[in-house]
Amino acid sequence: MxxxxxxxxxxxxxxxxxxxxxxxxxxxxxxxxxxxxxxxxxxxxxxxxxxxxxxxxxxxxxxxxxxxxxxxxxxxxxxxxxxxxxxSLPPHPEVDVQLKRLYDKGFKLVTLTNSPPAMVAAQLDNAGISKYFQQQISVDAVKAFKPAAKVYDHAASELSEDPNQLWLIAAHNWDTSGAIAAGWNAAFIARPGCRISSLDAQPQIVGSSLVEVVDELIKLKES
CATH class of the missing domain: 1.10.150.240 (Putative phosphatase; domain 2)
Incomplete structure (x- = not known):
């Protein structure tokens, strides 16, 4: 991974x-x-x-x-x-430090968002975290929103990677379920009000914050 x-x-x-x-x-x-x-x-x-x-x-x-x-x-x-x-949304308090941990460990970090390209570029710049991401992918390219399968298929194609080698990290059950259905791995951040239902595809990693998710991702990489 x-x-x-x-x-x-x-x-x-x-x-x-x-x-x-x-x-x-x-x-x-x-x-x-x-x-x-x-x-x-x-x-x-x-x-x-x-x-x-x-x-x-x-x-x-x-x-x-x-x-x-x-x-x-x-x-x-x-x-x-x-x-x-x-x-102009700010990042959650732990985000900058945790992205840096992943970046320093050699992970390739990418965004896949429902926002159009100009908006996500502005969002990441304004939040001060664009420096961590090597690529930004928007659903705008396929004119469909997550969790449509073609969004994840397009992202895998853009990254030239097999879906089963990719990990989606999200705080939305519909997003992680969509990724898993498309053959990806997934990690879920249980932000306040965000939970996995019994009908959802179950992510391989679930954490209450990005800190817990990053801990598990690093363990997997180093195992």
Missing amino acids: NTLVFDVNETLLDLAHLDPLFEDVFGSSQVRKEWFSQVILDATVVTLTDTYADFATIGVSAFKLVAARREVEVSEEDFGRVVAGMR
Whole structure:
């Protein structure tokens, strides 16, 4: 094992950074979770119906939908705040140190994200972690979102590696399940509110933080 492929949003970057925006617009930061769930649902719908729109567009559309459902008036300025907020998400506290551990151990680090290329480049730069990644892969190339099989197949092709040699690291059960179904290995980070269900393909590694996942990945490499 040498190549580790990371999801970005919520896995590496902290969505809680958006909480003040949702508190301001909706009166509750908890609405941020409802919004992100709607984003993932809408991404799945456009994939299944072959009506692709990029992740930023879906993020704004989901924001409008949540506002309509809650009968809250929102503005173009609010939509801009959503996109700007997604671009400037900070990393979770342990991320920088743990990525450096993997980098120093000789792992090839790659990102595979639902965000379009320009957005993920900005996200990684703004978070100060782009230096660790040798390659950035976006679903935009195949016009479908994770966990569609063709996303993981495309990534394996881009990396010129057999799927069974690749590891996906993510905090989303649908992402690790998609990777495993495509023949990859997977490590799951159980961030707050993120869990594996009994129906999911079971990842080879499960940790409560990136620290625990990195510990196990290094053990495997050195065994």
